Amino acid sequence: APGPEVPRALCNRAGRFGPTRLPSANRAPVPRMLAVPGPALRPRGPMAAFRRWKEQRLARADESRKGSVDEAIAGLVQLLNGQERFCTTSSCAGRLLLAQAPAPGFSGYEVQKKNCSWLMVTHQICAKEDVMTALQKATGDTVFKFEPFILHVQCQELQDAQLLHSVAIDSGFRNSGITVGRRGKIMMAVRSTHCLEVPLSHMGKLMVTEEYVDFLVQIANRKMEENMKRIDRFYNCLQLALKTELSMSNSPHEMIQKTHSVYTHRRKRKPDKEPGMCTSSDNKEESETEDDPETNLNFFC
Amino acid sequence: APGPEVPRALCNRAGRFGPTRLPSANRAPVPRMLAVPGPALRPRGPMAAFRRWKEQRLARADESRKGSVDEAIAGLVQLLNGQERFCTTSSCAGRLLLAQAPAPGFSGYEVQKKNCSWLMVTHQICAKEDVMTALQKATGDTVFKFEPFILHVQCQELQDAQLLHSVAIDSGFRNSGITVGRRGKIMMAVRSTHCLEVPLSHMGKLMVTEEYVDFLVQIANRKMEENMKRIDRFYNCLQLALKTELSMSNSPHEMIQKTHSVYTHRRKRKPDKEPGMCTSSDNKEESETEDDPETNLNFFC
Structure with a gap:
């Protein structure tokens, strides 16, 4: 039963990858770059306050169950935290899990909340046997899930969040979005539309065959692999965007001139784009007159 | 197979519910309210340009497959478009569907894109028989999906998007987010974390029992019902927020005073909140010092 x-x-909360204590990661430490001038959507905030807050934040203990950043995104988290204007606050590289909630009817919402448990969880691809073994422990209702990459990044300025959002969309994370608190806190969430959520047992009884579990695990593993490709694409696109921005910072006047209301422009159709192609922010001027990434991709189903 | x-x-693109031609809907037409003063995160934009753009937008033909706004959200869409500062651009109340992609190996990405089809789609709850009948038409790989409510709203100012985002989060749509284009276009997307995506057949062969389909349909129907409750909650919370804002517009000075950097405040824990409770924006001052709605709700699983 789905329950609430x-x-x-x-x-993790990415606390271990701040610039104050860089770990030995796969990739070399990235030099900090200066924030470049750009469209000022609000007055330049108190940078010193953000820096102080970030230092405190990164010094805090990792409060997650796992207690550390997932290996597959350690380089990405380091790249972001190496930039003064970004601070990652939570992340998950992507995982496969078998969650169990007590059968409905025997418990109310509050009880379910406390008793929900994971019978299996992995950040790698898995084998049918892993799931079958975990299913033997089932006493309630179980659901097999693929949960894609997710990342929250606090940003100094709105334009920093815009840059990150643009990179996320280009890398295929189409459910990404920005949150702006009433006091001005800016958070960017990288989210995928990828999903797989399959109920497998009911009150401890397995509702599918072993052959089906095998079929399902293959699909889930392919989603995990596609997820990893997207993370790589995100890393590469981010590096490119930061480089492009740095080279553009030599002509700030030109950048500011581009900032005018979208409503004064005639709307153009977005041209077809190769899937997986990473466009630089320059090429995106045209597509941004469109509504949103979801409606732009209506052609598929 | 999941494929791309x-x-x-x-x-729909909500084109039929603009203030220029209000339909006879369940709820009475809502009077337009004036935008109230508030935290100015960017200079007040060209309101006249937004109004002109909105009029053109709402006059356009509905380009969606269905060609009209889903009945369950007609009142909500009308409430939003009745406000000068909002313009809905696309929406779906939520649906159950059986999608089919050709079996992998027989086709590449491009072919799949064109040949993907829906064997069943409904915006209501459904019966096992509906799914079984649709499954008889399967020749490739089918996936049964529940897709929750989704809504895109273009906003005049960033503070308008913030208001809507806050209402969406309070109503349970925790994957909602704002997009800000480089030219200043502000889009708010209302999204749920709800998901159900279950592969059912492979190369035309059904991989599960009829009993399982019955079990699955019950779960999907419960998700549809919960989805409808959330839409109602969103409608009610939005009405309350607009009312609260209107009454606060009598003391704009007080509101502006509240706008200062979040980083100068000590961080407090968010107090436990009744699920489904609709808090007014005043009660939220405290919780907004937290990172993001997802990490705030870590207690569950």
Whole structure:
């Protein structure tokens, strides 16, 4: 039974990858770059306050269950935190899990909340046997899930969040979005539309065949692999965007001139784009007159 | 097989519910309210340009497959478009569908894109028989999906998007987010974390029992019902927020005084909140010092 929606516990709060204590990661430490001038959507905020807050934040203990950043995104988290204007606050590289809630009817909402458990969780691809073994422990209702990459990044300025959002969309994370608190806190969430959520047992009884579990695990593993490709694409697109921005910072006047209301422009159709192609922010001027990434991709189904 | 990610075709572009031609809907037409003063995150934009753009937009033909706004959200769409500062651009109340992609190996990405089809789609709850009948038409790989409510609203100012985002989060749509284009176009997307995506057949062969389909349909129907409750909650919260804002517009000075950097405040824990409770924006001052709605709800699983 689905019961109430299960909020997602993230794997880490990325506390260990701040610029104050850089770990030995796969990739070399990235030099900090200066924030470049750009469209000023609000007055330049108190940078020193953000820096102080970030230092405190990154010094805090990792409060997640796992207690550390997932290996597959360690380089990305480091790249972001190496930039003065960004601070990652939580993340999960993507995972496969078998969650169990007590059977409905025997418990109310509050009880379910406390008793929900994971019978299996992995950040790698998995084998049919892993799921079958976990299913033997089932006493309630189980659901097999693929949960894609998710990342929250606090940003110094709105334009920093815009840059990150644009990179996320280009990399295929189409449910990404910005949150702006009433006091001006700016958060960018990288989210995918990828999903797989399959109920497998009811009151401890397996509702599908072993052959089906095998079929399902293959599909889930392909989604995990596609997820990893997107993370790589995100890393590469981010590097490119930061480089492009740095080279553009030599002509700030030109950039500011581009900032005028979208409503004064005639709307153009977005041209077809190769899937997986990483466009630089320059090429995106045209597509941004469109409504949103979701309606732009209406052609498929 | 999952194949490439399936972008979501939305049911409508809400073109029929603009203030220029209000339809006879369940709820009485809502009077337009003036935008109230508030935290100015960017200079007040060209309001006249937004109004002109909105009029053109709402006069356009509905380009969706369905060609009209889903009945369950007609009142909500009308409430939003009755406000000068908002313009809905696409929406779907929520649906159950059986999608089919050709079996992998027989076709590449491009072919799949063209040949993907829906064997069943409904915006109501459904019966096992509906799914079984649709499954008889399967020749490739089918996936049964529940897709929750989704809504895109273009906003005049960033503070308008913030108001809407806050209402969406309070109503349970935790994956909602704002997009800000480089030219200043502000889009707010209302999204849920709800999901159900279950592969059912492979190369035309049904991989599960009829009993399982019955079990699955019950779960999907419960999700549809919960989805409808949230839409109602969103409608009610939005009405309350607009009312609260209107009454606060009598003391604009007080509101502006509240706008200062979040980083100068000590961070407090968010108090436990009744699920489904609709808090007014005043009560939210405290919770907004937290990172993001997802990490705030880590207690569950």
